[in-house]
Amino acid sequence: MSYTYDVPKAELSVDAVLFTIISTQLEVLLIRRRSPPFEGCWAIPGGFVDVASGESLDEAAARELEEETGLRASELYLEQLYTFGAPGRDPRGRVISVAYYALVRPDLHAQVQAGDDASDAAWSTVADLLDGGGSTRLAFDHAEILETAVARIRGKIDYVPRIAISLLPAAFTAAEFRRVHEIVKGVTFDASNFHKRFRRMVADETIVKTGERRKTGGAPAELYRIEQASDPQRQKRASGAGSSARDTRRSAS
Amino acid sequence: MSYTYDVPKAELSVDAVLFTIISTQLEVLLIRRRSPPFEGCWAIPGGFVDVASGESLDEAAARELEEETGLRASELYLEQLYTFGAPGRDPRGRVISVAYYALVRPDLHAQVQAGDDASDAAWSTVADLLDGGGSTRLAFDHAEILETAVARIRGKIDYVPRIAISLLPAAFTAAEFRRVHEIVKGVTFDASNFHKRFRRMVADETIVKTGERRKTGGAPAELYRIEQASDPQRQKRASGAGSSARDTRRSAS
DNA sequence: CCAAAAGTGTTCTCACTACACCCATGT
DNA sequence: ACATGGGTGTAGTGAGAACACTTTTGG
Numbered sequence: 001m002s003y004t005y006d007v008p009k010a011e012l013s014v015d016a017v018l019f020t021i022i023s024t025q026l027e028v029l030l031i032r033r034r035s036p037p038f039e040g041c042w043a044i045p046g047g048f049v050d051v052a053s054g055e056s057l058d059e060a061a062a063r064e065l066e067e068e069t070g071l072r073a074s075e076l077y078l079e080q081l082y083t084f085g086a087p088g089r090d091p092r093g094r095v096i097s098v099a100y101y102a103l104v105r106p107d108l109h110a111q112v113q114a115g116d117d118a119s120d121a122a123w124s125t126v127a128d129l130l131d132g133g134g135s136t137r138l139a140f141d142h143a144e145i146l147e148t149a150v151a152r153i154r155g156k157i158d159y160v161p162r163i164a165i166s167l168l169p170a171a172f173t174a175a176e177f178r179r180v181h182e183i184v185k186g187v188t189f190d191a192s193n194f195h196k197r198f199r200r201m202v203a204d205e206t207i208v209k210t211g212e213r214r215k216t217g218g219a220p221a222e223l224y225r226i227e228q229a230s231d232p233q234r235q236k237r238a239s240g241a242g243s244s245a246r247d248t249r250r251s252a253s
Numbered sequence: 254m255s256y257t258y259d260v261p262k263a264e265l266s267v268d269a270v271l272f273t274i275i276s277t278q279l280e281v282l283l284i285r286r287r288s289p290p291f292e293g294c295w296a297i298p299g300g301f302v303d304v305a306s307g308e309s310l311d312e313a314a315a316r317e318l319e320e321e322t323g324l325r326a327s328e329l330y331l332e333q334l335y336t337f338g339a340p341g342r343d344p345r346g347r348v349i350s351v352a353y354y355a356l357v358r359p360d361l362h363a364q365v366q367a368g369d370d371a372s373d374a375a376w377s378t379v380a381d382l383l384d385g386g387g388s389t390r391l392a393f394d395h396a397e398i399l400e401t402a403v404a405r406i407r408g409k410i411d412y413v414p415r416i417a418i419s420l421l422p423a424a425f426t427a428a429e430f431r432r433v434h435e436i437v438k439g440v441t442f443d444a445s446n447f448h449k450r451f452r453r454m455v456a457d458e459t460i461v462k463t464g465e466r467r468k469t470g471g472a473p474a475e476l477y478r479i480e481q482a483s484d485p486q487r488q489k490r491a492s493g494a495g496s497s498a499r500d501t502r503r504s505a506s
Numbered sequence: 507c508c509a510a511a512a513g514t515g516t517t518c519t520c521a522c523t524a525c526a527c528c529c530a531t532g533t
Numbered sequence: 534a535c536a537t538g539g540g541t542g543t544a545g546t547g548a549g550a551a552c553a554c555t556t557t558t559g560g
Contacts, residue, residue: 008304009262012338012349049338051261051347057338083336083351085265085302085310094304096265096349098336175512193550195513200548218511219557428539446523448540453521471538472530 010085010094014061015046015142017081017101017149018069020109021167025125026183028146029112030138031068032120037091038139042124044146045069046097061100068121069104069112077103077166082148089141097140101149103166126150127186157184161206165226171210173221174198263338263347267314268299268395270334270354270402271322273362274420278378279436281399282365283391284321285373290344291392295377297399298322299350314353321374322357322365330356330419335401342394350393354402356419379403380439410437414459418479424463426474427451 018029030042045068049060057080062073078100085096104112112121129136129146138146157163157180164180165172178194201207208227213220271282283295298321302313310333315326331353338349357365365374382389382399391399410416410433417433418425431447454460461480466473 010265010302010304012263012265049263051263054340054347056340057336057349080335082333083310085351087307087309094307096310096351098338098349173512190550190552191512192514192552193548197549215558216511217559218509219513221512426539443523443525444539445525445541446521450522468531469538470532471536472540474539 008094010096011090012049012051013046013095013097014049014057014064015044015097015099015145016061016065016078017044017099017146018065018076018104018112019101019126019149019153019167020104020123021106021180021183022109022123024179024183025127026150027109027123028126028129029069030122030124030136032122033139034120041139042122042136043139044099044142045121049098057098058100061098061102065102071104071108071112075104075108077162081145081152084141084145086141097145099145099148101152103153103163105166105169107169154185157181161201162226165207171212171214171223171225173214173216173223175216175221177207177224261347263349264343265302265304266299266348266350267302267310267317268297268350268352268398269314269318269331270297270352270399271318271329271357271365272354272379272402272406272420273357273376274359274433274436275362275376277432277436278380279403280362280376281379281382282322283375283377283389285375286392287373294392295375295389296392297352297395298374302351310351314351314355318355324357324361324365326355328357328361330415334398334405337394337398339394350398352398352401354405356406356416358419358422360422407438410434414454415479418460424465424467424476424478426467426469426476428469428474430460430477
């Protein structure tokens with residue numbers, strides 16, 4: 001491997017788009033940068049991969065999230081998103097970023113502020129960042145990463161129940177499950193029709209009834225939880241993008 | 254950027270899984286390695302990103318494919334797949350590989366052998382590599398990359414017409430379109446039902462009739478081509494995965 | 507009683523499936 | 534004539550959309 005010395009190498013970073021739901025909004029965790037470049041700008045949390053320690057990319061993403069949020073990665077849904085490597089995306093030099101996205105349950109998001117050096121971490125609503133984008137300009141190409149992550153979960157939530165469930169507390173009602181879909185996709189669903197879809201998932205045993213009920217504004221609602229997989233089976237990547245009912249993703253011809 | 258000196262850095266490579274269809278099989282292009290590690294083993298074509306030249310990841314993937322196959326990237330469907338960065342995946346040291354996959358029309362695959370230094374390039378049937386895997390062991394983690402790529406196109410072919418079309422000549426019949434789906438997914442479809450689906454795409458103008466016919470074993474078949482996009486509109490990534498009807502992909506909890 | 511929210515039922519449409527059938531061609 | 538493959542038609546099933554409706558709570 002001697003020939004590799006002196007060859008210009010790129011730096012390798014991981015960035016993780018962390019989503020949660022606060023009240024009725026999809027929110028993303030941003031960190032205010034304390035040093036140049038983009039000093040003072042908001043950015044997606046991330047950092048360089050510790051090549052010396054031999055950590056994998058997934059481990060690096062999990063470590064960054066733990067460092068910056070205090071959440072254990074085992075509490076999160078974490079998945080690789082896309083790798084961004086355009087020259088010039090970082091003014092310091094060639095930095096390739098393997099982007100991840102993660103989902104955190106809303107009952108855990110409060111403790112995120114307690115992150116170590118993340119004195120300037122804040123949740124921001126995704127709609128504001130995407131639409132106007134105006135007020136908050138993100139550092140580097142992080143607006144593009146955010147867009148990609150949002151497109152991914154919007155596509156994938158339709159056919160991967162765990163996406164929505166990862167944005168809900170351990171026990172949830174059918175209506176809460178619907179509202180997560182509405183918030184993520186930015187549309188409203190007919191409550192009746194959506195409930196039928198929900199009932200199919202219960203029939204599937206994708207979701208199981210807990211037997212308890214929760215008081216709401218009206219009639220008490222049944223509580224449900226995800227069927228815990230008896231053994232941790234592997235899942236596989238592909239799409240991206242999955243995609244979805246449908247992912248959208250970039251392609252060249 | 255001075256602090257970046259002396260930090261151990263990873264090497265960055267791109268690998269591209271190139272698919273085509275030969276006769277009735279999905280085939281993938283493999284290169285026989287001429288030097289260690291894995292000397293003599295078959296591998297997915299790829300190489301290091303030329304960081305000094307400032308090429309993007311997409312450009313690096315396109316360049317590698319052009320160098321090793323002689324095909325212009327504009328003739329291919331090329332899309333980023335996933336990034337593999339496990340420590341130990343390359344015995345020489347830490348190498349992160351951004352994997353792509355590409356689709357080449359079967360009427361172009363013959364000229365691939367003429368690649369520059371690719372005197373030992375060959376098409377191999379995907380089914381053989383996946384099933385037994387036995388005889389041909391792929392270098393590095395390329396078996397995993399191949400699996401991921403196959404899962405991606407199997408998921409995405411259902412809802413992205415360009416996948417199948419990129420595996421067909423410029424003009425094709427409805428039955429050929431169906432057979433591509435059958436070959437990629439490894440199943441058979443009812444010809445009648447599939448044809449109805451095909452007719453919907455024609456009604457959509459996703460696919461247009463050329464007006465010509467081709468002789469077959471029986472009645473002559475209508476020829477179709479993809480509707481060429483009037484202006485090159487951007488597409489976006491997401492899924493992975495997508496995917497799909499559906500992609501499958503890896504996730505951690 | 508009334509508003510709010512949970513949850514059910516009914517009808518229409520559309521896509522997917524299985525399967526029967528006809529048409530055009532080469533031998 | 535008959536085999537081969539292209540293409541159409543019909544009936545059943547199941548999911549999604551639109552929307553009317555009942556039930557259970559709190560005030």
